Amino acid sequence: MLIETKKLTKRFGGNVAVNEVDFTIEEGKINAIIGPNGAGKSTFFNLLSGSYTPSAGQVIYKGKDITKLSPDRIAKLGVARTFQTTNLFEQSTVLDNVIVGHRLRTKSNLWDAVLRTKRFAKEEKKCREKAMEVLDFVDLTHVMNQQAGSITQEEKKRVAFALALATDPEVVFLDEPTAGINPGETEGLADLMEKMVKRKITVCLIEHKMKMIMKLADKIMVLNYGEKIAEGTSEQIMNDPAVIEAYLGGDASA
Amino acid sequence: MGSLLKNRGWVIGALAVAILFPFVLPNAYFLHILTLAFIWMIAVYGLNLLAGYTGYLSLAHAGFFAIGAYALGLLTVKTEINYWLALVLACLITSAIGAVVGLVALRTREHFFAIYTLCVGYIIYLVIDKWDGLTGGVRGLIGIPVPSNIGPLSFETPLSQYYLVLFFLIFTVLVMYRIVHSLTGRTFIAIRNSEDLAQTIGISTMKNKLLVFVLSTFFAGLAGALYASFIRFIGPDIGYITIIFDLLTYLLVGGIGTLAGPIVGTFLIVAVSQSLQFLQDYRMLIFGPLLTLLIIFYPRGIVGAYYDWRMKHTAKKVKRTRKEQRYFESETVDAEKKVKEG
Ligand SMILES: Nc1ncnc2c1ncn2[C@@H]1O[C@H](COP(=O)(O)OP(=O)(O)OP(=O)(O)O)[C@@H](O)[C@H]1O
Numbered sequence: 001m002l003i004e005t006k007k008l009t010k011r012f013g014g015n016v017a018v019n020e021v022d023f024t025i026e027e028g029k030i031n032a033i034i035g036p037n038g039a040g041k042s043t044f045f046n047l048l049s050g051s052y053t054p055s056a057g058q059v060i061y062k063g064k065d066i067t068k069l070s071p072d073r074i075a076k077l078g079v080a081r082t083f084q085t086t087n088l089f090e091q092s093t094v095l096d097n098v099i100v101g102h103r104l105r106t107k108s109n110l111w112d113a114v115l116r117t118k119r120f121a122k123e124e125k126k127c128r129e130k131a132m133e134v135l136d137f138v139d140l141t142h143v144m145n146q147q148a149g150s151i152t153q154e155e156k157k158r159v160a161f162a163l164a165l166a167t168d169p170e171v172v173f174l175d176e177p178t179a180g181i182n183p184g185e186t187e188g189l190a191d192l193m194e195k196m197v198k199r200k201i202t203v204c205l206i207e208h209k210m211k212m213i214m215k216l217a218d219k220i221m222v223l224n225y226g227e228k229i230a231e232g233t234s235e236q237i238m239n240d241p242a243v244i245e246a247y248l249g250g251d252a253s254a
Numbered sequence: 255m256g257s258l259l260k261n262r263g264w265v266i267g268a269l270a271v272a273i274l275f276p277f278v279l280p281n282a283y284f285l286h287i288l289t290l291a292f293i294w295m296i297a298v299y300g301l302n303l304l305a306g307y308t309g310y311l312s313l314a315h316a317g318f319f320a321i322g323a324y325a326l327g328l329l330t331v332k333t334e335i336n337y338w339l340a341l342v343l344a345c346l347i348t349s350a351i352g353a354v355v356g357l358v359a360l361r362t363r364e365h366f367f368a369i370y371t372l373c374v375g376y377i378i379y380l381v382i383d384k385w386d387g388l389t390g391g392v393r394g395l396i397g398i399p400v401p402s403n404i405g406p407l408s409f410e411t412p413l414s415q416y417y418l419v420l421f422f423l424i425f426t427v428l429v430m431y432r433i434v435h436s437l438t439g440r441t442f443i444a445i446r447n448s449e450d451l452a453q454t455i456g457i458s459t460m461k462n463k464l465l466v467f468v469l470s471t472f473f474a475g476l477a478g479a480l481y482a483s484f485i486r487f488i489g490p491d492i493g494y495i496t497i498i499f500d501l502l503t504y505l506l507v508g509g510i511g512t513l514a515g516p517i518v519g520t521f522l523i524v525a526v527s528q529s530l531q532f533l534q535d536y537r538m539l540i541f542g543p544l545l546t547l548l549i550i551f552y553p554r555g556i557v558g559a560y561y562d563w564r565m566k567h568t569a570k571k572v573k574r575t576r577k578e579q580r581y582f583e584s585e586t587v588d589a590e591k592k593v594k595e596g
């Protein structure tokens with residue numbers, strides 16, 4: 001168990017976006033969160049990565065309470081993420097977009113930059129090498145020097161993966177990594193996630209594509225109206241009456 | 255690195271023109287205008303680092319320019335300390351006030367930040383205008399000395415002041431170049447791109463934003479201090495709102511978020527407004543619409559437009575060579591097939 005949430009809750013005014021969710025993320029596995037639109041999946045991610053502060057509850061990462069830490073501190077502990085909408089700097093090259101991802105593992109400051117110290121040279125090189133390494137990992141070496149604005153949607157998703165990987169994470173959170181991507185390319189991205197797990201990086205993703213997730217995930221949690229309605233393996237989830245109702249009969253019960 | 259090599263011709267050319275100009279065209283009036291333009295450029299660079307590279311449009315920078323000018327003026331006139339010490343102190347005082355303002359202002363974003371800093375700028379102007387006892391109020395501050403000698407170097411003549419200001423401009427550009435082309439600069443750009451994303455890749459945004467804010471006020475202060483010892487008389491109007499809009503115009507025309515933008519924009523606008531001087535304030539009737547069109551069609555100004563053009567140009571070249579390669583490859587494949595078939 002790498003991350004554990006205890007009764008994690010987020011309220012926006014009267015709207016409870018995440019309601020007392022207990023969840024564990026297993027180390028070295030592919031963990032998935034599914035649920036209808038507006039179920040609170042992205043909000044749950046934002047709570048884990050520190051972008052939102054919880055209204056109540058706790059987030060425990062490797063036995064340490066990180067509930068109140070700022071996102072940059074959490075990132076330094078080895079938690080990386082991508083966003084539902086990829087925001088790359090389109091005017092820069094793909095490589096330039098990724099280099100800054102390793103910034104958190106460097107120490108050089110303004111003086112190093114202005115005086116061009118040894119540390120500056122060493123760390124610039126280190127970040128560049130890291131960027132090349134992760135771009136190779138996501139199979140983007142061939143577009144490395146192209147403007148980020150000029151590459152395909154699927155390649156942009158891969159750049160977002162690369163940027164997250166450049167932080168040297170232990171766990172990556174991927175928010176709908178295959179949204180807006182065609183089926184063939186989706187498989188490629190699924191392979192990439194399996195490749196991450198092989199590299200000892202724990203994956204946790206949000207997905208709408210059921211078929212893919214049932215095949216890919218070791219463990220699934222289902223959110224509905226901010227509440228966890230099921231948790232388990234794909235088989236358990238597929239046969240869970242609450243899940244079936246949420247997906248098929250939601251209107252009938254309401 | 256690549257960009258430096260590609261631009262080396264431009265850099266050497268501009269430098270040569272700046273150094274040789276007073277000899278080629280020994281005209282006291284031009285020299286004066288150009289020295290002033292260099293001073294504005296330094297201030298615009300400060301603004302560019304903050305607004306262009308980090309995405310925080312500050313409208314308080316005329317105020318910081320004035321703080322630098324008054325700090326130098328008061329220190330040299332009222333305490334008679336050494337000029338160079340006063341210059342350093344003026345920059346530090348401006349930065350310190352910048353740090354305090356930044357701590358509050360940077361809690362806001364986008365237009366709230368712009369409005370907040372606009373108010374701060376106006377307050378600075380008011381303080382200078384109304385605090386008679388310290389600043390001399392509307393009467394201004396007169397008798398600011400020229401920079402004191404450094405060994406055999408004296409700065410009595412306009413020509414020597416021209417080179418002094420040019421020296422500081424080159425210093426500014428060098429520092430900016432090194433910041434922008436470093437991990438620190440990449441950090442700033444990441445914040446401009448998306449603050450949420452920057453945080454999740456481990457960047458402490460507040461710390462970095464404060465650093466940029468202080469740096470940019472430092473250069474505004476430096477420009478102000480140089481202005482004070484060049485013009486040798488200052489009044490509250492140097493902190494007035496119109497100054498920040500001038501600086502902003504220079505930056506937008508030249509290219510916000512580009513390294514050459516501040517020089518190109520300032521030089522161009524100063525030159526054009528000099529040649530349109532006979533129109534007096536009606537110049538704005540021409541500038542206004544032109545500026546609007548420029549921002550609509552070239553949001554990254556003249557330099558940005560040049561970069562885009564060059565980028566497209568090389569992209570086309572790459573495509574062409576790729577096509578040729580593919581053609582070549584398919585030919586060899588065909589040839590191989592034929593060999594196999596045969
Ligand atoms: N910053 C916010 N302020 C107010 N309400 C918010 C905020 N963020 C999310 N919400 C609300 O919380 C609920 C859950 O939203 P969330 O984005 O987490 O859903 P989701 O499961 O990711 O949906 P989708 O599949 O559409 O991405 C929604 O009702 C949404 O309107």
Ligand SMILES: [Mg+2]
Nearest residue numbers: 041042043084
């Ligand atoms: Mg979402």
